Amino acid sequence: MSTYESIYPAFATSDYDPKRNTVAADVNCVPLLWLAMFRAADLRTETFEVTEGRHTEKVVATAPVAPVGRALTQLDAAVPVLERLFGEPLADHAALLRAGVRAGEGDHVTIELEEIAVLEGDEESYYETLRLALASLDGPADATADRDRLAELAQLRPVRPFPAARLLLDDMAATDDDYWNFCRLIGASYLRPVPWETGDGDAA
Known part of the structure; x- marks a missing residue:
């Protein structure tokens, strides 16, 4: 996940x-609360030319992108929906994610999905599942199907309760499933610290 205006900036944008x-x-997944920042209308499809050595190929890719302000407003709106679907509190996790996004440079948020879609084996089916999952965040039509779809995209394990938002900050006792689900809820650091691992940033 990055704070960038275009989709797939890692290979499409030189700067x-x-x-x-x-x-x-x-x-190989999109954490649940990352999904919560977007809606189906935020999905964008573009064609990129990717060059490796002497070989250039066109890649058609789809990903969500939204201004930071809208993404965080949508996150806040989705939290009670997700809490009803999963029967678990998520407001504290969302607050830490919000702090991490605000700490990033850039005024948009996007997620790179192409490798995940390819690994799934059926890109068309993956993106349709994604669209349906994002649509459900405005209000589930079928609670069981919507919950299962979101859990599949996030690769959540079917164990309860969800790990606490301060699992890593407070060095809480946890199982392997807890650590797995914690990352599938909110993600992990990459090249820079994140508030849910180090406490840096304001989670208010």
């Missing part, structure tokens, strides 16, 4: 600096 623009990262 992209991951040390400056990347907020957080995860592997």
